[in-house]
Amino acid sequence: SQQGEEDPQALSIQEGENATMNCSYKTSINNLQWYRQNSGRGLVHLILIRSNEREKHSGRLRVTLDTSKKSSSLLITASRAADTASYFCATESRAQKLVFGQGTRLTINP
Amino acid sequence: SQTIHQWPATLVQPVGSPLSLECTVEGTSNPNLYWYRQAAGRGLQLLFYSVGIGQISSEVPQNLSASRPQDRQFILSSKKLLLSDSGFYLCAWSQGLAGGSTDTQYFGPGTRLTVL
Incomplete structure (x- = not known):
């Protein structure tokens, strides 16, 4: 059964802009993680945020968690062409x- | 450092043939091991996970089975493949933490299986 639902399903922006992706879930969690997958490859872990944390940063990545709304967001600032990939919450x-x-x-888009 | 290997990278098999995909982890001991399947353009579906040798939990009843003959070896098998078994198969490991909480999972490069 699916727990996390990302939104939007697809996002296209210009290089240099910020990209925001959202994730909603249904049950209480211990932690929430974001992964990245380049086409045809395995997944790479980006960041983990625990249920008692509200925000976390890693380089150009910023993740927020709102347990009352059962939602998380991933923000990529100053996007680059190399950021093109699929992003999953778990x-x-x-x-x-x-x-x-x-x-x-x-x-x-460059 | 830890590494995870999967092979083969790609596989084309006829319907009804057997399957064996192998995953090995290096540089860690007693990892949790996972098999996932990913349909094109979709998310990951957990198939099996293992917290120790000979301990396999199945998430989805299906045509596949898994075994863990050694601490760092995880094998996905089928006796007779179906068309619906086609997909991208990913193996992953994590270091189980005290209290049973899952930390980061580290993924292998995947196996692209096409059943014709």
Whole structure:
């Protein structure tokens, strides 16, 4: 069953602009993670935010978590062509397992 | 440092043939291991996970099975492939934490399986 739902499903922006992706989930969580996937490749972990955290930064990435709304957002600032990829949120609610959303396909136009 | 390997990278198999995909992890011990399937343009579906040798949990009843003969080896198998088994198969590992919380998962490069 799907826990996380990303929005939008696809996003196309110009290089240098900021990209924002959202994730909503249904049940209480231990943590929420964001992953990136280049076409035809495995997933790469970007950032993990725990349920008692509200915001986290890593380089050009900023993640927020609102447990009252059961939602998270991933902001990529000053986007680059190399940021083109699919981005997935994943939630951990049951021990040892993550549940992934359907992903947002981000395209950065040069 | 830890690395995860999957092979083969691509595979084309006829319907009804057997399947064996292998995943190995280096540089860590007693990892949690996972098999996922990803349909084109979709998210990941967890198929199996293992917290130790011989311990396999199945998430989705289906035509596939998994085994963990060694601590860092995870195998996905099928006796007879179906057309619907086509997809991108990803193996991942994580270091299980005290209390059972899952930390970051690290993914292999994946196997693209086409069943004809």
